[in-house]
Structures are given as C-alpha cells and as structure tokens.
Amino acid sequence: MAAPVMSRRAVLQGLSGLLIGFSLADPSRALAATVVRSGEPVDDKPLASDRIDAWLAITEDNRVIVYSGKVELGTGVETALRQIVADALDVDFDTTSIIQGDTALTPDQGYTAGSKTIQIGGMQLCRAARSARQLLLRNASERLSVPIARLETRQGHVHVDGNGQPALTYSQLVDTQVFDAVVEAGDEQPNPPRFVGRSVARVDIPDKIFGRFAYVQDLRVPGMWHARVIRPPTTGAVAVARLEDVDTTSIPEGVELVRIGDFLAVAAPSEWQAIRAAAALRVQWEAKYPLPDMDDLHDALQAANADEREIEARGDAERALSEHDNILEATYRWPFQAHDSIGPSCAIADVKNDRATIWSGTQGVYPLRASIADLLGMALESVRVIYAEASGCYGHNGADDAAGDAALISQSLGRPVRVQWSRADEHGWAPKGPAMVMALRGAVNAEGRVAAWAFRNWTPSHLTRPSSDAGARNLLAGNLARASVAQAPPVGGDRNAPVNYVFGQYRVSVHWISVEQSFLRCSALRTLGAIQNTFANESFMDELAARAKRDPVAFRLDHLKDPRAKTVIERAADRSEWIARVSPLREVESAGEGQRGRGIAFACYENEFAYVAAVAEVEVSDREGIRVRRVTVAHDCGQIVNPNGLENQIEGNVLQAIGRTLKEEVRFDPMGVTSLEWGAYPLLTFVEIPEVDIVLVDRPHEPPVGAGEATSAVIPAAIVNAVFDATGRRLRTVPLRWRGES
Amino acid sequence: MAEFTLDINGSRHTLDLDADTPLLYVLRNELGLTATRFGCGLGECGACTVSIDGRSLRSCQVPVASAAGRPILTLEGLGTPEDPHPLQQAFIDEQAAQCAFCISGMIMTAHGLLQRNPSPTEADIKSALSANLCGCGTHLRIVRAVQRAAKVS
Amino acid sequence: MGRRRLRLQKSARSYLLAGLVLLGCGGFANPAPAGDQLARGEYLARAGNCTSCHSRENGRELAGGVAFDTAFGTLYSSNITPDDATGIGQWSDDEFVRAMREGVGRDGEHLYPAFPYTAYTQLSRDDILAIKAYLMSQPAVEYRPPANEMTFPFNHRSLLWFWKQLNFDDARFEPDPARSEAANRGAYLAEALGHCGACHTPRNWSQGLDTGSKYAGAVQQGWAAFNITPSEDGIGDWSDAELAQYLHNGHVPNKYVAGGPMAEVVTDSLRYLSEADIQAMVAYLRTLEPRAGDVPTVQAAREASAAIEHDAQAAKAGEALFENACASCHLPDGRGVGGASSAFIEHSAVRDPRGMNLIRVILNGIDRTGADGRAFMPAYRDLLSNEQIATLANYIGRRHGGYDAQFTAADIVAARED
Known part of the structure; x- marks a missing residue:
C-alpha cells in the first residue's frame, strides 16, 4: 500500500537541513524537529511563549x-504569518x-479562532x-566588535557600515547559548516592509492543486485500522439514549x-469493511x-429558565421607552446551523501504554490534549497532539470529537486507529451554531434620531470546546x-x-441558556453570536430609519x-452608487416577475476590531424567491x-453568509437532527452566487486585526434590508423565505 | 473477493477486492491516490469526482467492478508542477482555493466540461459546477479559474 | 401527501452511508408489545398504514397534523396517540369502531373521507380493537393539529351525509368464493387495510372512488399513482416474483423503483408484512380486471423515442447536468448499476408525459426502507435551480421517456408547492 507518510510535510517545507536554532544548544535535539510529523518523541523543545526559541529557529x-x-485552516495564514516574520526578522x-500546532514543538496559542490569528498570533510572532x-545584532556587535549603530540586517545577513558584502549570516550568529533569551517588547519595524502588504501567493495552494497535499484524512500510520462509531438514534445537547x-x-x-458505556464502535483493517460492519x-x-417540536424552537428558547445579564447601558432606556407612545418592537429569529465542512472530520490516534499521539484537524492542540488526557486517564505530558490540516472548518466542528473517538478506540484495541466520520455523523453530531432569539424595542424622535434602544437576546453558549x-x-x-454533559461557559452570545x-438611552442584555435547555449541542461557528446579533441590530436600525423616513445610510452616519x-459606510455607499432613499421603494403584495432593492448594514467586529459595511442588491420574484445579485x-x-x-476571505464570508441567510437550517424532529446530508442541509x-465588489481600506499604521x-x-x-427596500416586506426569521410564512 | 484490473492515470493495477467496494476507497486506500476525496459518500458534493471513460463521475458511487477495464483519470494524473495542466495553472494563478478540499473535484468536473465544451460561457461553467459543493465560498475564483483555463487551452 | 416532505427513517438515520441500498440497516424497531392482541394490532396497524398519514415531518409518531390539500380546502390528520386531551385516550371501543366503520367522530360528527373509513369499514371488530389496543400502547403525545381550512360550503360537515349516501357502503369484508384463499387474504389486505384504491383508483365528480376504473391509476397530492391492474400498461408483464419484491422492498433491480407516496407505503407498511401476505396481495392483484392506464408501455416509449427530434443545444445542457448530478449513480447511459438505481425507461415516472413524478422525485429525492434495506436518492430541490431541474426533466423525458418533454421553470415551481 502506497500511503502518504507523516514526514512528508516536513520534507516539503525544506526542513531536511540541520536545525541549530535559538538556544538549541544540542543540534541533535533540534534535528528531531525534522521528523515532527512522524510522531517520534521530541524532548525539551522550548515552548514557553516568552522565549524566542519557542517561536523561531534558524537552520545551518x-x-x-x-x-x-x-494553524492554517485554509484561510492563508500560513503565508501571512511567514510574511510577518520575514519582515520582522x-x-x-x-x-x-x-x-x-504540535504540543511537542509549538507554543500554546490557544485556539486558532475568532479571527485572532494575525491580530494576536501574528503579533506574538512579530515581537519574537x-x-x-x-x-x-547584539551578538554580531560582540562578535565583530562593532557598535550596533554601524550594523544593519539585510535578508538574513548582517552588514557593517552599509557594506554590500555581508559580514555574517544569521546562522553563523546562533550557535551559542546567547540566544537563549526572552521576547522583548517594543522595537520598531527594521526596514520598510518587503512582504507585508503584498499579495504573496499562498504557499499551500500548489500542492493542493496537484493532489500532493496530505490532509489529516490522507495520513496513514503503519498497522493502522479503520474505525466507525455507531451513534445513538437520538441527537441532543444531552444524550438520552442508552445502549x-x-x-x-x-x-x-x-x-x-x-x-465503553454508550460509546460503540467497530474497527477493521480495511475502511470499506468498517463502513459495512457499522451499517450491518x-x-x-x-x-x-x-x-420538543421544531416549530416551538424559538418560543422554547425564550421560555428557558435563563438569567438576564446586562452587557451595556447608557441613560435609562426602559424609562425612555415607557415615555414614548410610538415605540417599535421586533423579534428576530436565527436557526441552528451546521459547520458544513466539505470533508467530514477525521483523526488518527496511536495510544500506547505510556504515551499517546493524536493527529487531528483541531483548532487547538493544547486544549484538545487536555480533554484527551482526561478521556484516556493519562498524564498531560504523555499525550501529544499534532495538527494536520483538515477540510475547512468555521469553528468547532467534529474534528476534536473525531480525535476523542480515535483515541478511545485506539486505547481499547491497542493499535493505531483512524476514525473517519460519515456525512451523517458530521451533519448530525458535530456541534451546531446556536439558534437565537433577539428582541428589540426602540423609538425615534421628531428630529429623526434614535430616542431609545433596548436589546435582549436568548442564547445558548457558543463554546463547548475541549x-x-x-x-x-x-x-x-x-x-x-x-x-456526561458538556461544560459551556457563557461565551459568544453577547458578541456584537x-x-x-x-444612543443616549440604551440598554443591551443577554439571557444565557444552559446546555440542558439548548436543544442541540452548540459551539463556536464563524462569528459566534455576531452574525445573529448584527442581523437583528442592523435590521432594527433599518426599521427605525424607515419609521423616521430617513435614508438608511444617512441615518447610520x-x-x-x-x-x-463612517468611512467604511461611505466607501460602500460610494462604490455601490447608492442613491439616497427612504425604504421601501415600493410596497407590493406579490413580487411578481421581480423587484429589485438595496440594503446596507454595518458592524465593527466585537465593537472594537474590523470595520465592515456591505450593500446588498437583491431581486425578489414570486417564482425564484430571493436572489442576491451584487x-x-x-x-x-x-x-x-x-x-x-484578504479579498479571498471577504469573498468567502460573503458567499457563505448568503447561504446561511437564505438556505442553511438544521432540521430536527423529536428524535434529533434530520438534516443529515446536503439535500436536507443545502x-x-x-x-446562486452574486457579483462581489470589495473596497479595501488599508491603514498601514494601525495594527492588523482579524x-x-x-x-x-x-x-x-x-x-433583509434590501428585500424590505424592494417589496416593503420585513423578514425577521432566518433562513429567509419569500413564499410561505416569513 | 475477486481480481480487478484498473487502468488509472495510464498505469494498470491488478487488485483483489470486494466487487462492491466503491472506486473511491480503492484509489485512496489501496493506491494512495488521495487527491480524490471523501466528502459525502452519497454522490451529492462532487469532492470525489474522477474521469472514467472521459466522463466526470463520482467515485464514491462507482463500484470497482463497474470501473474495471475503463480508463480512469484522477487529479494526480492531470498534470505536475513541472508540467501543469492548464486548469491547474489557472487555479494557482487565480488563487482559487481556500481550504481546497473541494478543489480536486472542481478541477475534475471542469475537466469534463472543457472536453465537451472548450469555450463555455460563464453560465455554462456555473451550471456544470453547480452540483459540486464548496463550503468556504471560493465559487467566484473557481469560475474565474475555469474561464482562464478555457482561454488558454 | 400534502405539504409534507418525505420523512427520513429514524431507524436508518445513523446509517446514511455510501451506496444507494444498504443491506440490514442497523437499529431494532421498538420491541413488540407483549400479548397476542397487541402484536396482532401492531401488524394490522402497519398493514393499514396509520403512520404515513398520522405522522408529521419533524413531528412525533402518530400525533397527526399532516396537511392534505384537497379540492375543497386543507385537512389535517388527527392525533391518534393515547393522549387524553388531544388524542384518542378517552375513546371507548365502540367510539373507535364507529369511527373506523362509519366515519363518525367521537362527538357524532361526520369525518372527512381523507380518513379511509370507506376501506376500514370492511375490517372485523376484532381487528379494529386490536389496532386500537396497539395505538393505546404507544407513547401519548400532547399535540393538537391545526384546524381544518375547508372552503365554504365544505366546512359544513353535514354535507358529508350526502357524500356518504353517494360514495360509502357500510359493509364488512366478505371472501369471494370464486377467488383462492390467498387472493381473498390479499383482497382483505389491499381493500380493507392497505386502502390501495385511495390513491390508485380515480375519483368521481364528488371525490368518491370511481369503482368503474378501479386501480387504473389516479393523481393524488400531485403524484401519479399508476395503473396497477394486470394490463399491458399496468402490471401485466410483471412476474409474481417482481411484484412481490417491489411490494416488500420498494424496488426490482434494473426495473422498478418506488418513490414518493409509494416509497412511504413501503417504508411505513409493506416492508413489515409477512412473505405470505405479500404473496396474497400479488395473488389478489392478478384477479383484477385489466384496465387502460395513462402511461405508454415500454415498447411504445421505445418506438416514440426514436422519432423525437433532439435540440442539440438543450441536449448538451441536459447531458452536462445529467452527468454532474445523476450519472454517477444512474450511469451515463441511464441503464443503472443495479440495485435501486435502475434502467430509466422501465420507470413509469420516466415514461409518463405528464412528468409529475419525475419532477417530484428530482425535487424530493427518495428515502425508502424496504424489507431488504434502505435506498436513498438526494432531494435536489435546494441543490439545483428551477431552470436546471426543468432542463434535467426535459433531457430525461426525451432521451429515455419517449416523449417530447417541454417542462419550464414555472412547472417546477408549481411542483414545489405540492
């Protein structure tokens, strides 16, 4: 059998040379890093994030x-992080x-999530x-007996007095203990950036295009068996089926x-054998x-026994509203959504008596290691988790769970085991992006401004990660x-x-719903609660603008x-040739052959990071429903x-979010999830894709955020604002439906 | 178990297999041709598309017995970094990938389209690819890449 | 089937895996309740197929609420779980027997004949009470289905008295001495329990069954129920083995496939029947008077097929779509790879120039469990556009169906609504 080998990645990345590295005094230890992907033990690689040698090494x-x-999740950060390091070093x-992502080799940077890779991870690397x-430079100064002021770096070399001939290479400067040092704060960018700000081609793409890239699904280890887990007939936030x-x-x-308990799996030497055995x-x-009944979902969420927590307030919104005789109220509903990774989750585990190695597409090797160590009853340091890229994930999909499955089965059988989830496993059992209800009340005054704003939502936790x-x-x-039942700290439902x-009179509060009342097992899905909350906030802003008979763009500004x-709103309006209007342009009972309209929405991510404004142009017809054109x-x-x-990421966000708005909804019956394949979860x-036009506002002197x-x-x-503009109908439930109930 | 001879990317392989084993698992597990991906096992997503007898088919649905003896082309047989197929070059030039898990199937489906219709319109491309699913939202770039490849080839 | 989408089989849910047909789906049915009457009641309730009409998509078993669009408005099936307030928990034996036999509700109201009491009236009291005992053993579900939305004057149930005078005969099943014992058993299963005629027999002007065209085929809820009499465009050329296999499993490899409501009947009812009872139904169908149906024979379709002029552009678009969405399972020549994905021309749905079942199968897919396992075809309603589905249906109709299909996106939109 010709199986891709674990070390291929390392070889492809040119790691075959001898590694000498910062503070890696013993070259033989550093050499071990060349076999990282094979899972061979590596001792004493510095990992503490305040040490330079945790982050960087230089080869001979x-x-x-x-x-x-x-880690690279298919977003291009592998390339971007290298750009940052290349310039900084x-x-x-x-x-x-x-x-x-390797608990034996890389520092603990938590999860690769929340748009924080460049914002936080990139900056950590940059500082290092x-x-x-x-x-x-200091070392060169000592070595050459030349003051630092006379030295400069150029592309991996140190030069003296601007001399064209380099005096030393970096590798010549790192063979002593001197580099066993801590990361210091400060230090400006040395030279004008050569790579940051440029569209460097993604380094991972060619191998993926030529079929030479090994995803976690493609890895094989000697002696490995294939396993499938047999799931209970019910899916819920709390398991109620007993084997x-x-x-x-x-x-x-x-x-x-x-x-093991209610955990049931079959394993066989061949994958097809395992698949057939699971079915039989x-x-x-x-x-x-x-x-409960799916129709009752949102009522049940609002009826949950959930404490209300105030997030932000100014003035006294309740009193202001009670003094207004013409308040606007609206309730917005969002369904459970799935991660829809095209490749179902997969993991390989090799659990021996004294140590365990796990290959996983996890977003967090360290947190996963902790959960797996507990699952296996092993010491933390006996477990090594190695990241291997999987199909694109947009949060906490089934990757960690598959790793847990593989670990438990491998421990039980005493041999390496690969677990490949089926499509139904992924659609049915991977954690879901939470369903939420957002209820807003507000009023506008005679000057056409918001007089009061009160926001409440009901949300399960968006975080049940390992x-x-x-x-x-x-x-x-x-x-x-x-x-057991998942642990879920109150996270994510308050995002945005x-x-x-x-607003002068303003109150925002959140009802956190416990796991037991969450229907399905929920966890992080792209934006956490920001997509739900912004859907509500920006719809309601539009409703208030309409009430005030104001142009939605001017009203926001x-x-x-x-x-x-203000800039992103103005730039989006300009580029889309926005014509000031009071929505709706028209009110129609039936959309007939087609009605066009435009809507705008704005958000600042987590209220402090990236600024985004989007103008959508839609066409609504009775035959085709809602189509986004631009x-x-x-x-x-x-x-x-x-x-x-960046444009690639923005395009992806636009298209995926259109799907989430128009099509995606996890369906369930009283037994559990019924949308177990793409026909049912389209x-x-x-x-259906629109034209996408992107205006990038570059601010080279502001820190890069996610x-x-x-x-x-x-x-x-x-x-939805565009649909309202086109037809006068305000849709408040996602996925949007033009025909039927809305 | 029975013996089957498969003609893959111009090489012949004789294997002992259950006749109902889907071609997908033979490619991935017996032959190490992992560019052909498991996505759904139901013929819905297109991630496992290969060319059989010049037609782009989903290898998760084709029993090895039906594929035996017919010329099979996978992404690995299309081109190499040294000698890329125009589609592969176009996908790189357009940076038409996010996670890229769907891309093998996209390229193999587009390959079938271009063989039948060397100068497709944008609508032709979208229709031909519409039963291939992408979760990351790379559609715009994929369409541009196929357009670029069509111009070149 | 009203607005209901095909339901996914719970027992098979976790086993949605490669291939169309999986042998031996995992998961046991609920254990049979103790006692002869309960076991018999369960079998009879399966044979009478209470489930298909009384279990809503995403709802609990037997709790009702399935919408039926009729010419006179929308009806919702009732809750037949033993819940006291919303189900049949408080019904006496006599009340239950009266409903089954006379189409009269607990409060003395006439019931709409979407509930097939015209068939159940033939059941013996013992059998009816066994069914009741089984229903009473099921979990009680508190659920009140929506109120019926019948148009005037059909919202007045008193009109049903007149309807019954025209269309209803309150009489028990009598074996026909001219038929074999097996055929009589089959008649009881098909007529009194399975109510095959409710779909397969055309309706007269008053929506009663047109007994003069018994089993010649009809349209129900947007689906064609085909001719099942032993004529050449019915089941005349099916062998007994094929018929039995079709009823029990929902398919005959490379020939026939049950989709739509018939797939539900196989899943919810026929697959549970004994081999002997399936044979009995076959024997009974053989005794029916042959009648002409609506769909050309395979031979006629083959001949017509040769005469069709193909529009090269449309054929190209259709072929591309077919290759992308269909060919991997059905193979490019439409001959299929065996199992449940079979030769296209053999399917009545493909030969039927009305195209209604063809379009609906593309829209809704097939998810069927037969005695031999599960068959699955994806629902393409959200995977392909209206234009694309029309293109596909036209390509299949012309290439394999032997008729000059000219479906439009508007036809697809209309079929979506059903």
Missing part, C-alpha cells in the same frame, strides 16, 4: 523555522517555513522575530467491536424523545462513555450585541462618531498583510 543553511501555535520570504533580530444490547452475531468476521451492526437502544476545565466532558466520546452607534466606522463590501482591518488573501450553489469573520456578520441584515 540560514533558513528560518517558525513554530506557530496558530528581515529575511527572504522563501527562506521561511512553518511548523504548526523583532526581538530575535535585536539579539542577532441496551448489541447483537454479536451481526459482527462480521475480522471486525472488532469496542463498547444490529443494536438496541433505549431512547426517549430528547427534543479544555482542561471541561476535560472529557467536551468530547462526544466522553459524553457517551461516561454519560452592543452597537457602535451612540448620523449616529456614529468613529471616523473609521454585494459591495468596504472593509477596514487596519494594516493589510496580504490583499489577495449550501449556496454556483448558480478579517476571517467580520464580513459574515453584516451580510444577513444587508439582504
């Missing part, structure tokens, strides 16, 4: 190894390479690289059964209905094996619940002080690292 042939706890981009450059009996006569020859296995479950606190509870395998508009916020986005995320990569298709999800947040409201 003057190449730079970057150790990143943030002053080396050629092509001499850099990255090792990502700048400190490293300072160290190199009663397995008909052992239904287990085919050569297939192993693993049963006869299992008796005792189950009760875990879920963690050291939660341990095995936040892995499906843990839930099933131990009949506040607005950046300045009137309530903003932050110039960056979207114009103006985007300000501070300094731009890679314009093409994505946007090629014939761009991975901000745009998603504004798309739903831009669309």
Whole structure:
C-alpha cells in the first residue's frame, strides 16, 4: 500500500537541513524537529511563549523555522504569518517555513479562532522575530566588535557600515547559548516592509492543486485500522439514549467491536469493511424523545429558565421607552446551523501504554490534549497532539470529537486507529451554531434620531470546546462513555450585541441558556453570536430609519462618531452608487416577475476590531424567491498583510453568509437532527452566487486585526434590508423565505 | 473477493477486492491516490469526482467492478508542477482555493466540461459546477479559474 | 401527501452511508408489545398504514397534523396517540369502531373521507380493537393539529351525509368464493387495510372512488399513482416474483423503483408484512380486471423515442447536468448499476408525459426502507435551480421517456408547492 507518510510535510517545507536554532544548544535535539510529523518523541523543545526559541529557529543553511501555535485552516495564514516574520526578522520570504500546532514543538496559542490569528498570533510572532533580530545584532556587535549603530540586517545577513558584502549570516550568529533569551517588547519595524502588504501567493495552494497535499484524512500510520462509531438514534445537547444490547452475531468476521458505556464502535483493517460492519451492526437502544417540536424552537428558547445579564447601558432606556407612545418592537429569529465542512472530520490516534499521539484537524492542540488526557486517564505530558490540516472548518466542528473517538478506540484495541466520520455523523453530531432569539424595542424622535434602544437576546453558549476545565466532558466520546454533559461557559452570545452607534438611552442584555435547555449541542461557528446579533441590530436600525423616513445610510452616519466606522459606510455607499432613499421603494403584495432593492448594514467586529459595511442588491420574484445579485463590501482591518488573501476571505464570508441567510437550517424532529446530508442541509450553489465588489481600506499604521469573520456578520441584515427596500416586506426569521410564512 | 484490473492515470493495477467496494476507497486506500476525496459518500458534493471513460463521475458511487477495464483519470494524473495542466495553472494563478478540499473535484468536473465544451460561457461553467459543493465560498475564483483555463487551452 | 416532505427513517438515520441500498440497516424497531392482541394490532396497524398519514415531518409518531390539500380546502390528520386531551385516550371501543366503520367522530360528527373509513369499514371488530389496543400502547403525545381550512360550503360537515349516501357502503369484508384463499387474504389486505384504491383508483365528480376504473391509476397530492391492474400498461408483464419484491422492498433491480407516496407505503407498511401476505396481495392483484392506464408501455416509449427530434443545444445542457448530478449513480447511459438505481425507461415516472413524478422525485429525492434495506436518492430541490431541474426533466423525458418533454421553470415551481 502506497500511503502518504507523516514526514512528508516536513520534507516539503525544506526542513531536511540541520536545525541549530535559538538556544538549541544540542543540534541533535533540534534535528528531531525534522521528523515532527512522524510522531517520534521530541524532548525539551522550548515552548514557553516568552522565549524566542519557542517561536523561531534558524537552520545551518540560514533558513528560518517558525513554530506557530496558530494553524492554517485554509484561510492563508500560513503565508501571512511567514510574511510577518520575514519582515520582522528581515529575511527572504522563501527562506521561511512553518511548523504548526504540535504540543511537542509549538507554543500554546490557544485556539486558532475568532479571527485572532494575525491580530494576536501574528503579533506574538512579530515581537519574537523583532526581538530575535535585536539579539542577532547584539551578538554580531560582540562578535565583530562593532557598535550596533554601524550594523544593519539585510535578508538574513548582517552588514557593517552599509557594506554590500555581508559580514555574517544569521546562522553563523546562533550557535551559542546567547540566544537563549526572552521576547522583548517594543522595537520598531527594521526596514520598510518587503512582504507585508503584498499579495504573496499562498504557499499551500500548489500542492493542493496537484493532489500532493496530505490532509489529516490522507495520513496513514503503519498497522493502522479503520474505525466507525455507531451513534445513538437520538441527537441532543444531552444524550438520552442508552445502549441496551448489541447483537454479536451481526459482527462480521475480522471486525472488532469496542463498547465503553454508550460509546460503540467497530474497527477493521480495511475502511470499506468498517463502513459495512457499522451499517450491518444490529443494536438496541433505549431512547426517549430528547427534543420538543421544531416549530416551538424559538418560543422554547425564550421560555428557558435563563438569567438576564446586562452587557451595556447608557441613560435609562426602559424609562425612555415607557415615555414614548410610538415605540417599535421586533423579534428576530436565527436557526441552528451546521459547520458544513466539505470533508467530514477525521483523526488518527496511536495510544500506547505510556504515551499517546493524536493527529487531528483541531483548532487547538493544547486544549484538545487536555480533554484527551482526561478521556484516556493519562498524564498531560504523555499525550501529544499534532495538527494536520483538515477540510475547512468555521469553528468547532467534529474534528476534536473525531480525535476523542480515535483515541478511545485506539486505547481499547491497542493499535493505531483512524476514525473517519460519515456525512451523517458530521451533519448530525458535530456541534451546531446556536439558534437565537433577539428582541428589540426602540423609538425615534421628531428630529429623526434614535430616542431609545433596548436589546435582549436568548442564547445558548457558543463554546463547548475541549479544555482542561471541561476535560472529557467536551468530547462526544466522553459524553457517551461516561454519560456526561458538556461544560459551556457563557461565551459568544453577547458578541456584537452592543452597537457602535451612540444612543443616549440604551440598554443591551443577554439571557444565557444552559446546555440542558439548548436543544442541540452548540459551539463556536464563524462569528459566534455576531452574525445573529448584527442581523437583528442592523435590521432594527433599518426599521427605525424607515419609521423616521430617513435614508438608511444617512441615518447610520448620523449616529456614529468613529471616523473609521463612517468611512467604511461611505466607501460602500460610494462604490455601490447608492442613491439616497427612504425604504421601501415600493410596497407590493406579490413580487411578481421581480423587484429589485438595496440594503446596507454595518458592524465593527466585537465593537472594537474590523470595520465592515456591505450593500446588498437583491431581486425578489414570486417564482425564484430571493436572489442576491451584487454585494459591495468596504472593509477596514487596519494594516493589510496580504490583499489577495484578504479579498479571498471577504469573498468567502460573503458567499457563505448568503447561504446561511437564505438556505442553511438544521432540521430536527423529536428524535434529533434530520438534516443529515446536503439535500436536507443545502449550501449556496454556483448558480446562486452574486457579483462581489470589495473596497479595501488599508491603514498601514494601525495594527492588523482579524478579517476571517467580520464580513459574515453584516451580510444577513444587508439582504433583509434590501428585500424590505424592494417589496416593503420585513423578514425577521432566518433562513429567509419569500413564499410561505416569513 | 475477486481480481480487478484498473487502468488509472495510464498505469494498470491488478487488485483483489470486494466487487462492491466503491472506486473511491480503492484509489485512496489501496493506491494512495488521495487527491480524490471523501466528502459525502452519497454522490451529492462532487469532492470525489474522477474521469472514467472521459466522463466526470463520482467515485464514491462507482463500484470497482463497474470501473474495471475503463480508463480512469484522477487529479494526480492531470498534470505536475513541472508540467501543469492548464486548469491547474489557472487555479494557482487565480488563487482559487481556500481550504481546497473541494478543489480536486472542481478541477475534475471542469475537466469534463472543457472536453465537451472548450469555450463555455460563464453560465455554462456555473451550471456544470453547480452540483459540486464548496463550503468556504471560493465559487467566484473557481469560475474565474475555469474561464482562464478555457482561454488558454 | 400534502405539504409534507418525505420523512427520513429514524431507524436508518445513523446509517446514511455510501451506496444507494444498504443491506440490514442497523437499529431494532421498538420491541413488540407483549400479548397476542397487541402484536396482532401492531401488524394490522402497519398493514393499514396509520403512520404515513398520522405522522408529521419533524413531528412525533402518530400525533397527526399532516396537511392534505384537497379540492375543497386543507385537512389535517388527527392525533391518534393515547393522549387524553388531544388524542384518542378517552375513546371507548365502540367510539373507535364507529369511527373506523362509519366515519363518525367521537362527538357524532361526520369525518372527512381523507380518513379511509370507506376501506376500514370492511375490517372485523376484532381487528379494529386490536389496532386500537396497539395505538393505546404507544407513547401519548400532547399535540393538537391545526384546524381544518375547508372552503365554504365544505366546512359544513353535514354535507358529508350526502357524500356518504353517494360514495360509502357500510359493509364488512366478505371472501369471494370464486377467488383462492390467498387472493381473498390479499383482497382483505389491499381493500380493507392497505386502502390501495385511495390513491390508485380515480375519483368521481364528488371525490368518491370511481369503482368503474378501479386501480387504473389516479393523481393524488400531485403524484401519479399508476395503473396497477394486470394490463399491458399496468402490471401485466410483471412476474409474481417482481411484484412481490417491489411490494416488500420498494424496488426490482434494473426495473422498478418506488418513490414518493409509494416509497412511504413501503417504508411505513409493506416492508413489515409477512412473505405470505405479500404473496396474497400479488395473488389478489392478478384477479383484477385489466384496465387502460395513462402511461405508454415500454415498447411504445421505445418506438416514440426514436422519432423525437433532439435540440442539440438543450441536449448538451441536459447531458452536462445529467452527468454532474445523476450519472454517477444512474450511469451515463441511464441503464443503472443495479440495485435501486435502475434502467430509466422501465420507470413509469420516466415514461409518463405528464412528468409529475419525475419532477417530484428530482425535487424530493427518495428515502425508502424496504424489507431488504434502505435506498436513498438526494432531494435536489435546494441543490439545483428551477431552470436546471426543468432542463434535467426535459433531457430525461426525451432521451429515455419517449416523449417530447417541454417542462419550464414555472412547472417546477408549481411542483414545489405540492
């Protein structure tokens, strides 16, 4: 069998040379990094994030190894992080390479999530690289007995007095203990950036295009078996099915059964064998209905026993509203949504008595290690989790759970095991983006300004990721094996619940719904609560503008002080040739052959990071329903690292968010999720995509902030506002439906 | 188990297999041709598309017995970095990928389209690719890449 | 089937895996309740197929609420779980028997004949009470279906008295001595329990069954129920084995496939029947008077097919779509790979120039569980546009169906509404 080998990645990245690295005094230890992907033990690689050598190493042939706890999820950050390091360390981009997400090799940078890779991870690396450059200069100064002021760096070399001939290479400067040093704060960018701000081609794309890239789904280890987990007949936030009996006569020859509590799996030497065995296995479950009627979902969320917590307030919104006789009230509803990774989750685990190695597409190798160590009953340091890229994930999909599955099965069978989730596993069992209800009340005054604004929402937690606190509870395998329930701190539902508009009378509060009342198991999905809350806030802003008979663009600008916020709205309006209007343009009972309209929405991500405004142009017809024809986005995320990569992310956000607005909805019956494949949980298709026009607002002197999800947040409201503009009908429930109930 | 001879990317392979094994698992597990991806196992998403007898088909739905003896082309057989197929070059030039998990299938479906229709309109391309799913939202770039490849080839 | 989408089978839910047909779907049915009457009641309730009409998509089993669009308005099926307030928990035996036999509700009101009491009236009291015992053993669900939305004057139930005079005969099943014992058993299953005629027999002007065209085929809820009499355009050329296999499994490899409401009947009812009872139904169908149906024979379609002029441009677009969306399972020549994806021309849905079932199967897919396992075809309603589905239906109709299909996007929109 010709199997891709674990070390291929390392080889492809040019890591075959000898690694000498910052403070890696013993070259033989550094050499171990060349076999990282094979899972061979690596001892004593510095990992503490305040140390330069946790982040960087330089090889004998003057190449730079970057150790990143943030990982490439298909967004291009591998390239962007290398651009940042190349400039900060002053080396050629092509001499850099990255090792990502490995608890034995990379520092703990938490999750790769929340659009924080460049914003936080990139800046950590930048500081480390700048400190490293300072160290190199100091060392060169000592070595050459030349004051630092006379030295400069150029592309991996140190020069004296601007001399064209380099005096030393970086690699010549790092073979002593001197570089065992801590990251220092400060230090300006050494030279004008050579790579940051340029559309450097993504380094991962060619291998993916030629079929030479190994995703986690493609990895194989010697002696590995294939396993499939047999899921209970019910899906819910809390498992209610109990495994009663397995008909052992239904287990085919050569297939192993693993049963731990309610966790049930089959494993076989060949994948097709395992698939067939899982399908043929006869299992008796005792189950009760875990879920209420889907039609009652949003009422049930609002009826949940959930404490109200105030997030922000100014003035006394309640009193202002009670004094107004013409207040506007609106309730907005968002469904459960799935991660819809095209490749279902997969993981490989090799659990031995004294140590375990896990290959996973996880967004957080360290938190996953903690949960798996608990699941296996092993010490933290005995478990190594290695990131291997999977199909695009947009949050906490099934990757961690698949790793838990594989670990438990491998431990039970005493051999390496690969678990590949089925499509139904992914659609049914991966954590869901939460359903939410947002209720707003507001009023406008005679001057056409917002007199009061009150926002409340009802939200499950958006975070049930693995963690050291939660341990095995936040892995499906843990839930099933131990009949436990996920731990969910109140996170995410408040994201972008506040607005950046300045209102005198203003109150924002959140009702946090417990796991037990959350219907389905929820966790992080792109933007966390920002897409739901911005959908509500920006729809309601439009409703108030209509009530005040004001142009939606001017109405927004009137309530903003932050110039960056105003700029993106103005740029989006200009580029889309926005014509000032009072929406709706027309009010129609039936959209007939087609009505066109435009809507705008704005958000500042987490109220302090990227600024985004979008104008959507829609066409509504009775036959085809709602079609988005054109979207114009103006985007300000501070300094731009890679314009093409940024546009790629913005386009992806626009298209995915249109799908989330018009099509995506997890359906369930009282037994659990019924939308278990793409026909029942459809994505946007090629014939439905609009034109997308992007205005990038570059601010080279502002820190770069995340761009991975901000745009998603504004798309739903831009669309419903455009539908209102076109037809006079205000849709408040996602996915939007033109025909039927709305 | 029975013996099947498969003609893949110009090489012949004789294997002992269950006749109902989908071609997908043979390519990935027996032959290490992992560019052909498992996405749904139901023929819905297109991630496992390969060319069989010149037609773009979903290998998760084709039993190895039906594929035996017919010329099969996978992404690995299309081109190499040294000698890229115009479609591959166009996808790189357009940076037409995010996670890229769907891209093998996109390229193999587009390959079938261009063989049948060397100068497709934008609408032709969108329609031909519409049963291939992309989760990241790379559609605009994929369409541009196919247009670019059509111009070149 | 009203606005209901096809339901996913719960027992098979976790096993949505590769391939169209999976043998031996995992998961047991609920254990049979103790006692002869309960076991018999369950079998009879399956044979009478209470589930298909009384279980809503995404709703609880037997709790009702399924919408039926009729010529006179929309009806909703009732809750037949043993809930006291909203179900049949408080019904006496006599009340239940009266509803099944006379179409009269608990409060003495006439019931709309969407509830097939015209068939159930033939059941023995023992059998009716066994069904009741089974229903009473099921979980009680508190759920009140929506109120019926009948148009005037049909919202007045008293009109149903007249309807019953025209269309209803309150009489028990009598074996026909001219038929074999098996055929009589089959008649009881098909007529009294399975109410095959409710879909397969055309309706007269008053929406009663047109007994003069019994089983010749009809249209119900947007779907064609085809001719099942032993004529050449019915089941005349099917072998007994094929018929039995179709009823029990929902398909005959490379020939026939049950979709739409018939797939529900297989899933919810026929697959549970004994081999002997399936054979009995086959025997009974053989005794029916042959009648002409609406769909050309395979032979006629083949001949017509040769005469069709193909528009090269449309054929190209259709072929591209077919290759992308259909060919992997159905193979490019439409001959299929065996199993449930079969030769297109054999399907009545493909040969039917009205195209209604063809379009609906593309829209809604197939999710069927037969005695031999599960078959699945994706629903393309949200995967393809109206234009694309029209293009596909036209391509299939012309290439394989033997008629000059000219469906438009508007036809697809109309079919979506059903």
